[in-house]
Amino acid sequence: MPGKILDRYEQVPVTKADLDWAELITLDLSEYDQPGGKESLVKQLEHAVKHVGFFYVKNFNISQEEVDRQFALGREFYSLPLEEKLEYHNADDLIRGEYNGYRPAGHRILGNGIRDNVQVYNIPKFDGFHERQQPPVISKHIAEVEQFSRKCHTEVVEKLLRLFAILLELPDEDQLVKDHQYDVKGEDHLRYMHYAARSAEENKQVGELYSPGHTDLGTVTLLFRQPVAALQILNSEGEWKWVRPQDGTITINTCDALTALTGGLIKSSVHRVHAPPADQAHVDRLGVLYFARPNNHVVLDPLQNSALLGRLGLTQNVFTELGQHLTTEEWVKVRQSQQQRRNKDVKVSREGKYTYGPKDLDIIPGLKAQIYN
Secondary structure (H helix, E strand, O other), X not given: OOOOOOOOOOOOOOOOOOOOEOOOOEEEHHHOOOOOHHHHHHHHXXXXXXXOOEEEEEOOOOOHHHHHHHHXXXXXXXXXOHHHHHHHOOHHHHHOOOOOEEEOOOOOEEEOOEEOOEEXXXXXXXXXXXXXXXXXXXXXXXXXXXXXXHHHHHHHHHHHHHHHHHHOOOOOOOXXXXXXXXXXXXXXXXXXXXXXXXXXXXXXXXXXXXXXXXXXXXXXXXXEOOOOOOEEEXXXXXXXXXXXXXXXXXXXXXXXXXXXXXXXXXXXXXXXXXXXXXXXXXXXXXXXXXXXXXXXXXXXXXXXXXHHHHHHOOOOOOOHHHOOOXXXXXXXXXXXXXXXXXXXXXXXXXXXXXXXXXXXXXXXXXXXXXXOO
């Protein structure tokens, strides 16, 4: 049966506010298969991943029409009645660190009694290990969703992994690709993410933030261009800068698992979601993201055969210093369990500093999550 015809997705206008935008490099992936292209891209990439962990890519072989179709599917899902969406929510999954399916807004207290304003719908990668019932609006288009998910992986993630391998001077430029195979069990997922606009008074009570400063737990995150200004990054000078929505690009950030594998060489980017500027404050924010992670069996120790890490003496990470040798699956489950833990007494000062309860940030013994505000 053919899928329902989706109405075209129209993005809202970009902000006219004069914001303090971050200066980020843009990797042109059309250079990737050119002679010397990978080496040229690595030189451009090196500073970004060592210092801020954010950059753009363009010419990534996924059309704007394909991207817009995913935004349209996200729009259709979030337009469903809440009771229908809740059929795909399991609170016990979140306690266990499982984070596929639907998570409603208000699951956690953001601070000062104000609940979070974000809905999440995660679609696990199609590796044969994550069979799930999908709502009809998604299931009718599931072949298209799978194709998009796989293209995120092959056209963007795998190319970046080869660039990282060259940077790290690994003996095989496919080494990281082999640890991130799409059809091997892993916790990668496609996400439709919906932030509801909030009142000015509520925003004030939580330091004007939708989400406080944090890092992502995987290898890289792909954020497809959407125009509601909200994403901010913490640069190497300790300043929060807005991330500009650039036409025809994906915003990429590097994450915790990649930092662990590189002994801290590649920075896990610190970012937060700020309330939008005044001319967009009334607009709900819909995002399409892809989260890439190493395969579940991969041990997150620093890579022993990286000539670069060896020269720099980067042989330990935050896990190994605690005597831990976590697999990706173990790390994902304990980190997601912490992230989704229901907190009760988060306080936010007038300056926007977040103070958590004694157990809210515990991940494993000796390791706490960091909140950057």
